[in-house]
Amino acid sequence: MAIDYKGPVEYSIEIAIERICALLNASYFISKRSVALLILQDDKETEEMVVANEGEAVDKIREVVKETKSHFANAITYELALERQAEVKSIVDKAVKIKKESIGTRERLSRLTMNPLTGIPILLFVLYWGLYKFVGQFGAGTVVNFIEGTLFEKYFNPFIANLIIKIVPWEVLQGLFVGEYGIITLGLRYAVALILPIVTFFFIVFSVIEDTGYLPRLAMLIDRTFKKIGLSGRAVIPMVLGFGCATMATMVTRTLPTKRERIIATMLLSLAVPCSAQMGVILALLGGNPKAMLIWAGIVGLIFLFVGYLTSKILPGERPSFYMEVPPLRMPSVSNVITKTFARVKWYFIEILPLFLLASIFIWLGMLLHIFDFIVGLLKTPVELIGLPPEASTAFLFGFFRRDYGAAGLYDLNKHGLLNGTQLVVSCVALTLFLPCIAQFLMNIKERGWKTGLGISVFILFFSFTAAYIVNFILTKFGVIL
């Protein structure tokens, strides 16, 4: 079947199609009619395909396109869409019957989530109970305390330490496994006892939120704010996904229509959106100190808006327009939530475990060769400049490669009472803003190209440090006690 496209008789789209089809000699997998239609709509890829295949006829084809366009006030795409929609309507009229129904509870709830008056309280409710209470206090607090504090520190670590000391005769080698930065006492403990439970809890909440269909509604809700910073509401989805894993989210920026939006989104994802592991540890770090938590959230939020706004001013390009389908609110299916959480946790764990173990080996080697002390010594000055104890250097050194490792390091420092409230906030701000993990750095380069990817990273390195410095300065200057 084919739709009969009308328009002014002599210059109708049908005639243009016929003329173009006659000029197309090569064979295409799709019909010539389709190729002709796509060319009439200025489709870049199709044009390239035709240029590659047709040789001289291309100029004649372009002539037809130009002539046809001049007879239409609207874009050809628009004309075609209109006629196609009319055809659709006539088919639907024959095959579909719709019984009108009153607005259901679901529809009512759906509207509530998108109306700012009710939507913002709902958002706060989701953040408070879903993230703060469930992930932060229960997952990162209660559960981690049990696994890390009780299972690991009380039973597993002493047991392994004794065992290693018995079977490994050299003290140097013992240190590799069960020393201060040992593979088992630090690497494995960080991965299994700290990050794994936190991330699991986060992914559970995340999967539930995803499957209810809340995200697109959130997008509608904050579309206006996003427009101010040069993004359409569409970008909310990659942003929120960034709270799961910024690396994956950077890939999802492909759903954004303009290059400009994709760059702004990548930038913000790298800078001001903490990923699940970071988020979890930060919730755990600041969970006991609501004031510090609010300050952290406020600062990161402000930076997000500020940098987004600046970037959108600097970057030329079209302003975003927003259209998005809002899927129905649904009860999440338990099996999909479980499968999805499991798939994500597994993928995440497989990625971090070797890295965390490797970090222990590097630190061990570095200590043997005295390089470690040297590098930590180098970092001491900038770390002290932002008001942190020198012990934080290690966390930052490795936070450079994996933000979650750095965050776990901070968690350890805090547990030993080495950080006060101000230092907590400053270090959390610095680590949130800090350079993305290696994986995200590579993704930035893959998706945005060398220049932009590298540029973003260098900018972030300086920006995060400066921001931390300013935050520390202000908090200390005004004697804020947290």
Add this chain to the structure above:
Amino acid sequence: MSVKKIAIVGNPNVGKSVLFNILTKQYVNVSNYPGTTVEVSRGKMSINGIEYEVIDTPGMYSFLSITEEEKVARRILFNEKPDIVIHVVDAKNLERMLSLTLQLIEAELPVMLVLNIMDEAQKNGVIIDARILEKELKVPVVEAVSIIGKGIKELKDRIEAYGNRL
């Protein structure tokens, strides 16, 4: 004989990946928002001993692509030359989605239409006569609720029959 290729296409968030997971018994991530799939997944399926390669694509609204991931989906259609193109639509929003079906048919691609999420359509009072639709479009039309596996058996039968015709 070479393995037959099946490409799953359609608007975002209509259940392409759910269908892919069921047909190939693999797992690709599924969510309730448009744009979960940004890359192409491939899997194998066999119906009565005949092997098929199934390709899951990112969502596309129209044949004329705007975003990066729509381009990815269209390139699959152009370059991979699938033997069957399964167009999955959300049955309750049929009117909005048929336009892409028409474009696929216009391109003379070997289209099959899957009316997915029929349960929600019925709940919303949308009653679709698949046979009339089939007559109008002149392509096979299958009703399904893929998340619970409803309609999958019929879909496989129709795929087999459609494949034999080629």
